[in-house]
Amino acid sequence: MTTPGTAPVTAPVTTLTRDRGVTGPKGFKAAGVAAGIKESGALDLALVVNEGPGQAAAGVFTTNQVKAAPVLWSQQVLRERRLNAVVLNSGGANACTGQEGFQDTHATAEKVAEVLDIGAIEVAVCSTGLIGERLPMDRLKAGVDLAAGALAATDEAGLDAATAVMTTDTHPKQSWARHPDGWSVGGFVKGAGMLAPNMATMLSVITTDAVVDGDALDAALRATTAKTYDRLDVDGGTSTNDTVLVLASGASGIAPGAEDFVAVLTAVAADLVKQLQGDAEGVTKEISITVNGALTEADAVTVAKTVAEDNLVKTALFGSDPNWGRIAMAVGRSQATVDQHRLGIAINGVTLFTDGHRAADRSGADLSGRDVDIVIELNLGDGAATVLTTDLSHGYVEENSAYSS
Amino acid sequence: MTTPGTAPVTAPVTTLTRDRGVTGPKGFKAAGVAAGIKESGALDLALVVNEGPGQAAAGVFTTNQVKAAPVLWSQQVLRERRLNAVVLNSGGANACTGQEGFQDTHATAEKVAEVLDIGAIEVAVCSTGLIGERLPMDRLKAGVDLAAGALAATDEAGLDAATAVMTTDTHPKQSWARHPDGWSVGGFVKGAGMLAPNMATMLSVITTDAVVDGDALDAALRATTAKTYDRLDVDGGTSTNDTVLVLASGASGIAPGAEDFVAVLTAVAADLVKQLQGDAEGVTKEISITVNGALTEADAVTVAKTVAEDNLVKTALFGSDPNWGRIAMAVGRSQATVDQHRLGIAINGVTLFTDGHRAADRSGADLSGRDVDIVIELNLGDGAATVLTTDLSHGYVEENSAYSS
Numbered sequence A, B: 001m002t003t004p005g006t007a008p009v010t011a012p013v014t015t016l017t018r019d020r021g022v023t024g025p026k027g028f029k030a031a032g033v034a035a036g037i038k039e040s041g042a043l044d045l046a047l048v049v050n051e052g053p054g055q056a057a058a059g060v061f062t063t064n065q066v067k068a069a070p071v072l073w074s075q076q077v078l079r080e081r082r083l084n085a086v087v088l089n090s091g092g093a094n095a096c097t098g099q100e101g102f103q104d105t106h107a108t109a110e111k112v113a114e115v116l117d118i119g120a121i122e123v124a125v126c127s128t129g130l131i132g133e134r135l136p137m138d139r140l141k142a143g144v145d146l147a148a149g150a151l152a153a154t155d156e157a158g159l160d161a162a163t164a165v166m167t168t169d170t171h172p173k174q175s176w177a178r179h180p181d182g183w184s185v186g187g188f189v190k191g192a193g194m195l196a197p198n199m200a201t202m203l204s205v206i207t208t209d210a211v212v213d214g215d216a217l218d219a220a221l222r223a224t225t226a227k228t229y230d231r232l233d234v235d236g237g238t239s240t241n242d243t244v245l246v247l248a249s250g251a252s253g254i255a256p257g258a259e260d261f262v263a264v265l266t267a268v269a270a271d272l273v274k275q276l277q278g279d280a281e282g283v284t285k286e287i288s289i290t291v292n293g294a295l296t297e298a299d300a301v302t303v304a305k306t307v308a309e310d311n312l313v314k315t316a317l318f319g320s321d322p323n324w325g326r327i328a329m330a331v332g333r334s335q336a337t338v339d340q341h342r343l344g345i346a347i348n349g350v351t352l353f354t355d356g357h358r359a360a361d362r363s364g365a366d367l368s369g370r371d372v373d374i375v376i377e378l379n380l381g382d383g384a385a386t387v388l389t390t391d392l393s394h395g396y397v398e399e400n401s402a403y404s405s
Helices: A069-080 A098-116 A138-149 A157-166 A214-227 A258-278 A295-311 A311-318 A324-333 A394-402 B069-080 B097-118 B137-150 B155-164 B214-227 B260-276 B297-309 B311-318 B324-333 B394-402
Strands: A015-017 A026-032 A043-051 A056-060 A085-089 A123-127 A172-179 A184-190 A203-208 A242-249 A284-296 A342-348 A349-352 A371-377 A382-388 B014-018 B027-033 B044-052 B056-061 B085-087 B123-128 B171-178 B185-192 B205-210 B243-248 B286-294 B344-347 B352-356 B371-377 B382-389
Touching: A026 A138, A043 A138, A043 A157, A056 A069, A056 A214, A056 B311, A069 A098, A069 A123, A069 A242, A085 A098, A085 A138, A085 A157, A085 A203, A098 A123, A098 A138, A098 B260, A123 A242, A138 B214, A157 A172, A157 A184, A157 B344, A172 A203, A172 A258, A184 A258, A184 B243, A203 A258, A214 A242, A214 A258, A242 B056, A284 A295, A295 A324, A295 A371, A295 A382, A311 B394, A324 A342, A324 A349, A324 A371, A394 B311, A394 B394, B014 B260, B027 B069, B027 B123, B027 B137, B027 B155, B044 B137, B044 B155, B044 B205, B044 B243, B056 B069, B056 B214, B069 B097, B069 B123, B085 B097, B085 B137, B085 B155, B085 B205, B085 B297, B097 B123, B097 B137, B123 B243, B123 B382, B155 B171, B155 B185, B171 B260, B185 B260, B205 B260, B214 B243, B214 B260, B286 B297, B297 B311, B297 B324, B297 B371, B311 B324, B324 B344, B324 B371
Parallel strands: A085 A123, A203 A242, A284 A371, B085 B123, B205 B243, B286 B371
Antiparallel strands: A015 A172, A026 A043, A043 A085, A056 A242, A172 A184, A184 A203, A284 A382, A342 A349, A342 A371, B014 B171, B027 B044, B044 B085, B056 B243, B171 B185, B185 B205, B286 B382, B344 B352, B344 B371
8 A cells, every 4th residue: 555654656647737626526515605704704614415316424523632522523423434414514613512503513414404305324524623612503503504505516606615624724725636547636725723633624625427336435544534634733732623534536437556546635635735734824934744663653753743743943943043953952852762862953954963973064954945844764664754834933923813713 | 848839938047138149158168250251351250268167068060961161070079078169160151162161171170279278179160251262261260369359258248259250140149048056158140141940040159167078068058049040031042051069167167957058048049149140131021920739849830930931921921911822722732741721821810711711801911010920820749849930031132132241
C-alpha cells in the first residue's frame, strides 16, 4: 500500500484540481445556504446528499474525550456504515451543551430526513464554531428547507457547501482527483485553528463514485487519515468536533483495487490538508518536519509533533531565525527515544547540527521564504514520518485573543 | 509532610523576604561579576561557595534527553552528595556542543577548584543562554579569578550572583526564609522562557545553614521540587540546562526535623517559582490552574499542564476572554481520564460550566485583572493539583521571534 507521509500520491491520478469538490464524483448533490446561524449573514449551512446507487459510508472522529453532540450522533449512525446525507453548520459547535444539545442534533437529523424522505439514521451531522452555546434551532431547520431546495450536482453547489462550513478560514478548501479508469474522489475541508487532528481536522466530507463497500471504505479512510489529517499539527488543539466522512455512491460502476483507492483518497486528503496548513490562523511559514532514523514510526511522529507544537521553535521560525538549538531542546523533551550524540538537524537543506556537533553556522540556512523544511536525523532505526505545521505569529495571537471562536 | 501544591508553607517560617538570597544562611559567600561572556558587558558569571562546616549537597536536573555539558558534569559530581562551590554563567548554555563542550565545563570546574584550593569534583557548573555555541573560555576563566576576589557573605554579593545568571529575566529573583529555631534557607532562580521544568526551572541555587546530611537533603529537595518547580509550565519547554542545587553548610548548628526542613525549603522554592511566573516572557496574566476530583494526583497534573500549555486557552486569557469552551477542549484532549458529563469549570470564582452543562454566561467572569484563577472539577476521585502558567501574548511572540535565546 502506497502511503508515503503527507505527500500527494500522484501515480494513479490523472487529474487533481481544487476547482471541484464533493460534487466532482457522480451521484452527489450539494448546497450551501445562509440560515442566519451566523450573525454576519454569511453561508452557514451545508448539505451533501448521496443519490446512489450505493450508500456506503465511513467516518473518523476526534479523539478528544469532550465530544460535541454531532460527533456523538454521527459516530452512532455510522455504525451501519451507510449514509444518505450529511448536514453541516458553522456558527456554533454544539459542544458542551449537554443532553439538550444532543436533542438539537437529533432534531436536525430528523428535519433533514423528513425533507429528503429518508431515515434520520442515514443522516450524519457536523457542527463547528464556538463551544458551549446552543444552536438557534428554528433558523437551522428553516435553513435545511432552503438547502434542500438548492441541492444541485454542479461545481458551484459543491463550492457553496465548502464555503458554508468556514469559520476563521479565509477561503473554501476543495480537492478532486480522477483515476484513469473513470472513477473519482472529491472533498472539502474546513479548519484554521484548534488544529491537531487526531483523528481529523475539524470537518471534512469526501465523496467518491467508486464502488466500495462500507468495510473497505472504513479501512481505506483510516489508512488515509493516519497519514494525512493526523500529520497536521498547528497548535495541538484536537477539537471537540473533528470529523472526516467519506461517502461512496458507486455511480461510476467501477470497483477499484484497494491500493488504487487508498492512493487516490490519500491524494485528495493530502491536498486538503496542505490547504489547511496554508490557511491556518496567522500563518506566515508553512513548515514541514521530517524525522528519520527513529526506532519506530510512532517515535518519529512523537518527535515531529513535539517540535511542531513547541512555541519556542514556532516563534523562532516566525522570526526567520534558524535557531536549531530550540529544535534540539524540543526533540530531547519528546517522549520518544533520542540519543543526543547521534542527533542531526538540517533546515532548508543546510545541515546545521550532526552527530551531536554543530556542523555549520545557522546563518547559512535561508528562512526568508514561506516554506520551511526541517529534517531531524535520530540515527537509531528506520522509523520516519513527516508532520506539517505553521509558525506562531502575532497574527495567531491576534486572531485568538481578540475574537471568540 | 506539608507540601500543599505551590502555595508557600508559612507555618514554621517567621521571616520570608526577597531582600536576601543565597548569602542569607550562615556559611555562604557569593559573587557576581562581568566576565565579558555577554557582549552587553552585563554581569554574567556567579560563584557560590559553601564555607561549611558541612558540605552536603543535592541536585535535580532536567528530564530533557538533550542535556547540556554542565548538567552532565554536575549530575556526575553530585553522586557524592557533597559540594564546595557552584559556578554559573549566563551568555551561553554550552548545550549541543559535543565532547569539546564537556571539556569546557570540566576546565571551568578545574579553574574554580584551583582558585579556591579544593577539588574539581566539589564544584558544580551551571550555564544558561543560547544553545549550540561554545563558551569563550579565556574570558570565563578570567571571570572566575575576578569572582573569587569578590566573594563575600553580604546581601549585596548574593544579589550580584542572582543578577549574573539572568538572561531574558527582567529582574533578579531571590527568596530567604528563617525558621524560629534559628536556621534558614535562601536561594535564587533565573528563567523567563523555555519554562516547563521537569525537573527544575532553568537555574536555581538554594543554600541552608541547617545541619542536614546528603541523603536527607536529596530527599527533601525532590519532595520540594515535585510540588513547586515541576508545577510551573509557561511554554512546555523543558530546557537542556534546568538545574536546582541545594547546599547545606550546617553553620547554624541546628538539625531540624525532616518535616520542618521540607516546609521551609518549600516556602522558599514556591516563592522563587512565583517570581518566575511573574517575570515570564511576555506575561500579562498570572494564571493558576487547579484540578480537583481527578482519579489520581498524576492525572490532575496531566490535565492542568495540558490546559497550561494550550495556546488557544493562553491567547483567550491574554484577550481577557473567559472562553471556557477552550478549557473544556484542552481538558478533553489530555491523556488523563475525563468524563465530559461530570466536568465543571470556574474562572475567578464564577462557575461557568458544571456537570457538562453551561452554568452561567461567561461574561460573568471578570478577567480584567492580572491574576486568573481557573478551577477544573473532574468529579471522579480525590486527585488534585495546582499548576502555574502565563498567557500567550504579543510580548511572548515578540521576545522569542525577534531575539535569539
